[in-house]
Amino acid sequence: MFHNSTNRRRSSRFPLCAAALMLALVRPAVAAPETSASPEPPASEEAWFVVTIRGQQCGYVHEMMRRVGDEVHSESDTQISIRRGEATVKMRMERAYRESLDGRPLAFRAVQTLGAMPQTIEGEIRGDRIFLTTTQQPGASFRSDFAFDPGCRFSWGQLLESRRHGLDAGVEYDVKTYDPSIKTDGPIEMRIRIHGRERVDVLGKPQTLHRLTSSMKLPAGGMTIDSDAWVDDEYTPMITNVDAGIMKMTMYRTTKEEALKRGAPPEMFLETMITSNRDLPRDVKRVKYKLSVKPEAKGKLPDMPDTDMQTFERIDDRSAYITVRRTDWDAMRSTPAKADATPEKLAGYLKASSVCDSDNRQIRRLAIRACKSDDAPTTKADKLRKSITKYITNKGLDVGFATATEVVETRAGDCTEHGVLLAAVARAAGLPARGVGGLVGVPSSFRRAASGPMEYGFHMWTQVYIHDKWVDIDAAMRQTECDPTHIAI
Structure with missing residues (x-):
């Protein structure tokens, strides 16, 4: 955050990075029509969300899901900008998942641009292990493999799990997912609670939605990140609030045009x-x-x-x-x-x-x-x-x-x-x-x-x-x- 030999301000980005990752983990990418306990994956769907910090727009999330043969492919692109003093920091997190029709994870690709060099992590699940290839710069790859928890679910699998539990008030259940940016050698566990219907304002439009909360504890004794989401009857997230301590981010479902609007990014040094x-x-x-x-x-x-x-x-x-x-x-x-x-x-x-x-x-x-x-x-x-x-x-x-x-x-x-x-x-x-x-x-x-x-x-x-x-x-x-x-x- 600071360095005694310079007159410039410093600020840690841990809470911001964690909150941005949580946005991509707390919900399925897009919702499929509720036709049965195991809905058919969409032929092709997409959704746009605007991301705000303290009411100021700081970025967007773009998500897509489609069926490709006997697989479901989903993608998300999260872009966020903040100011620290006179400097603007831009962060981008891209995720792509491949899953079977019954929600079994097959492979993924994660690209993070948090500095000057993007980092790419590609993973393939083979049997009970996940094999990772991490590339920081051309020609320099880092390979590793770990035991993979068969209970982990990506976007489509999480949606199927949500369908199975339903949206009745009082329902609680645990979901396991996986993201190597947070933990490479095991699952990330989230506790989901359904609270019932609430009347909320979505960018000026009142709607009656189902409220659910998620709690995710970061590994190695880390902080707990809590989120609130308001979803419609088909599990489409309309509002998501993520609380990472000092960093509270809100995401609203909107149009592509609104999501891509750019304003002055929020200042994150003095305010924290x-x-x-x-x-x-x-x-x-x-x-x-x-x-x-x-x-x-x-x-x-x-x-x-x-x-x-x-x-x-x-x-x-x-x-x-x-x-x-x-x-x-x-x-x-x-x-x-x-x-x-x-x-x-x-x-x-x-x-x-x-x-x-x-x-x-x-x-x-x-x-x-x-x-x-x-x-x-x-x-x-x-x-x-x-x-x-x-x-x-x-x-x-x-x-x-x-x-x-x-x-x-x-x-x-x-x-x-x-x-x-x-x-x-x-x-x-x-x-x-x-x-x-x-x-x-x-x-x-x-x-x-x-x-x-x-x-x-x-x-x-x-x-x-x-x-x-x-x-x-x-x-x-x-x-x-x-x-x-x-x-x-």
């Missing part, structure tokens, strides 16, 4: 800052925060993780204490490194992935230049952090969410790019590593007021595993010893 009741000194060692949901907001305060730096203590459903303290690096440096092997549970944090490709040659060379193989883990972590802080020279705002492969090429980005590249070089150097999303104290020069209480903005940094614990380091903020304004979410 959180103000505390006091300022903090730069050298503060420990801070105890009280976090509360605003009185006008719905829902409860989500649980937050306990880490080496922070301890979460719930007060009630809408408030909690979180205590954050600096890691004692002097104590870690004086602790001898253990000679035993890395625990099996950490193996995944050493592997290359499509986003964190630690096998990339440039990334491996960067790791070799930054540290020695026999350096102590604490020394490695410090050297790697400093090398990434220095390596990313174009600290701009116009990158959506670049992979480590893209960042090592462009040397551009803000906190997310610093975080993902640092995780990749750490893995290449033999340190288990992962990204962390949360809040950080905004330097005074970036705040909305020249003086006053501390403000917090959404941010990403890195954790490395040293001496049986995850330790926070932050390349964007130039901190190996992270200050206690870092709150992991």
Whole structure:
């Protein structure tokens, strides 16, 4: 989100990316006529939706579904633009699915353009496994395969599942789907609840629709994304609200002409800052925060993780204490490194992935230049952090969410790019590593007021595993010893 060596503003795009993905996952692409419990797929249908943030149009979704022989093919194209300061960030997510007539997944293709280089992931289901090919740049492909849950359903299969359960108020059921952008090695689970008919306004036109809610928890202890959808009797979504914490997006069914209209994209930097009741000194060692949901907001305060730096203590459903303290690096440096092997549970944090490709040659060379193989883990972590802080020279705002492969090429980005590249070089150097999303104290020069209480903005940094614990380091903020304004979410 921020970088201390520049006067530019930064903002994490995690909630926006997650909300945009949720738009594509919470409903079937288009609806088929309700002729039976297993409706016939449409010969060819399409739908257009306008996407808004805080009432401002920020993009559109275009969806299509058609029958091709004994298969159903569905496609979706989601395009979103936001402003961060003077920069405009554009993101595009394209999905194409192939399914059998009875809803069994066969294959898919996902293209994401969140930075300068599009990333393409193609998947084919063979038996009980899914085989993925990820391409970040021409001639550079990353192949992997995982066990595939036979209960997963794509667009057509989700529609069949919805038909089976019906739209009676009080019905609840679980749906499994799959999207490698969120999780490569397993299903994404959503809980669906039917609430009954409601009178709602759809772009100025009152309609009586069925309301349903969906809850999806992101993997690895991540946030829960909730959505509300209002659908007609044939399951056509007319309104979809997605709540990703700071990011609330609404999608309305409309015409192609209305969906493609362009206006000024919403500003997403200042509007997402959180103000505390006091300022903090730069050298503060420990801070105890009280976090509360605003009185006008719905829902409860989500649980937050306990880490080496922070301890979460719930007060009630809408408030909690979180205590954050600096890691004692002097104590870690004086602790001898253990000679035993890395625990099996950490193996995944050493592997290359499509986003964190630690096998990339440039990334491996960067790791070799930054540290020695026999350096102590604490020394490695410090050297790697400093090398990434220095390596990313174009600290701009116009990158959506670049992979480590893209960042090592462009040397551009803000906190997310610093975080993902640092995780990749750490893995290449033999340190288990992962990204962390949360809040950080905004330097005074970036705040909305020249003086006053501390403000917090959404941010990403890195954790490395040293001496049986995850330790926070932050390349964007130039901190190996992270200050206690870092709150992991």
